[in-house]
Amino acid sequence: MLAKTVRTSLGAAFLAISCLSAVAAFPLSSLVERATLADVLQLGGNLFHVQGLALEPTRIWATSVDNTRHKAWLHEFDRATGKALRRIELTDGARYHPGGISVADGVIWVPLAEMRPNSTAVIVGIDSTTLKVRRQIAVADHLGCVAVSGRKLVAGNWDSRLLYEFDTVTGAQVKVVPNPSQTRYQDIKFVGHHLVAGGNRDWLSGTVDWIDWRSQKLVRTLKAGAIGPVRPFGRGGPLTGEGMAIEGRDLYLLPEDGPSRLFRYRLTI
Numbered sequence: 001m002l003a004k005t006v007r008t009s010l011g012a013a014f015l016a017i018s019c020l021s022a023v024a025a026f027p028l029s030s031l032v033e034r035a036t037l038a039d040v041l042q043l044g045g046n047l048f049h050v051q052g053l054a055l056e057p058t059r060i061w062a063t064s065v066d067n068t069r070h071k072a073w074l075h076e077f078d079r080a081t082g083k084a085l086r087r088i089e090l091t092d093g094a095r096y097h098p099g100g101i102s103v104a105d106g107v108i109w110v111p112l113a114e115m116r117p118n119s120t121a122v123i124v125g126i127d128s129t130t131l132k133v134r135r136q137i138a139v140a141d142h143l144g145c146v147a148v149s150g151r152k153l154v155a156g157n158w159d160s161r162l163l164y165e166f167d168t169v170t171g172a173q174v175k176v177v178p179n180p181s182q183t184r185y186q187d188i189k190f191v192g193h194h195l196v197a198g199g200n201r202d203w204l205s206g207t208v209d210w211i212d213w214r215s216q217k218l219v220r221t222l223k224a225g226a227i228g229p230v231r232p233f234g235r236g237g238p239l240t241g242e243g244m245a246i247e248g249r250d251l252y253l254l255p256e257d258g259p260s261r262l263f264r265y266r267l268t269i
Contacts, residue, residue: 032208033223035251035265043077045084046258050241052101052145052187053254053262054108055079056128060262061108062243062254063090063098072098072112074126082262088131092122100145100156100187100242107134109153109168111143117158118142123166137171139164145197149190154213160185160199163216180218183207186242198224198244198253208244208251222267 048064048071055061060077072090077083090098095112102109106128113121121143125135143155143164153166156179165174179185183206185199195213200206210220243254251265 031225032251032253032265032267034268035222036268038250038264038266040264041082041262043082043084043258043260043262045075045077045087047075047241047260048073049257050243050254050260051098052110053243053245053252054101054103054189055245055247055252056103059085059128061101061103061128062260063101063110064241064257065097067115070096070115072096074098074101074108074110074131086131090124095120095122097142097144099143100185100244102146102148102189103128104148104150107148109146109148111146111155113142113144116142121155123153123155125168135168135171137166137168139166139173145185145188147188147190147195147197152190154188154190154195156185156188156197160188160197163195177216180211180216181207181209181221183209185209187244189244189246191246194219196246199242 047062048066050062050064052063058079060079062075064073074088074090076086078085090112092112094114097113097115099111108126108128110124111121112124119142121139123137123146124133127134142158146153146155151168153168155164160179162176163179164176167174183199183201185197188195188197193214195211198208206224208222208224209218212219241254241257245252249267251267253263254260
């Protein structure tokens, strides 16, 4: 079913959880407005608390934070099989929070921040083949998500109240603008001139937003629910990750901490 509002009744909750548990039930329910659940890919290995998701034709990239040991990780998976391929630690002293990520032109962009607002962050550009650092941009604020398009890199701070734009070549800050939505973005991506951003509004609901970056206007919003232990957009629970990616009409969510599954939704509009 397509949920235009968050469904809180016991029957709706049971139906949604059943949908996420069984392949045969995919057409019956959806936690994302105007979308149908197409398939689920089980990921091998283990992630800690999921923070970001990015896709390449043959690979899946995810970030996670080990809050117990204060460590940041970048994970690589085979996109066809879900097999875990590589994992590297990204921890930079007090900066152990790796946020929402983006990949373009063979570079994975990851924000590493202190786990508190109004702190510091480093945006790291990592070669997707060698996993060597190619670029670093230091920022005097907590940054929790990044999106890249050409030389343009947009990052959201704590709860994405502010959206920063940087030049990926020079590292210079271009501008800072307020978030036109009340949603606290966890993962953001560029699709053309639109910034597609997903996150939570409260403990039980979130949205996927389309922002025209040229005007900073919010032009489209889809509601996303949170039912049971699997949530499209989590907020700190042990089973609630925060990864989102989009390709055409396919919306990908990584809502669980390890063992994790990648959910693919087909948008109907």
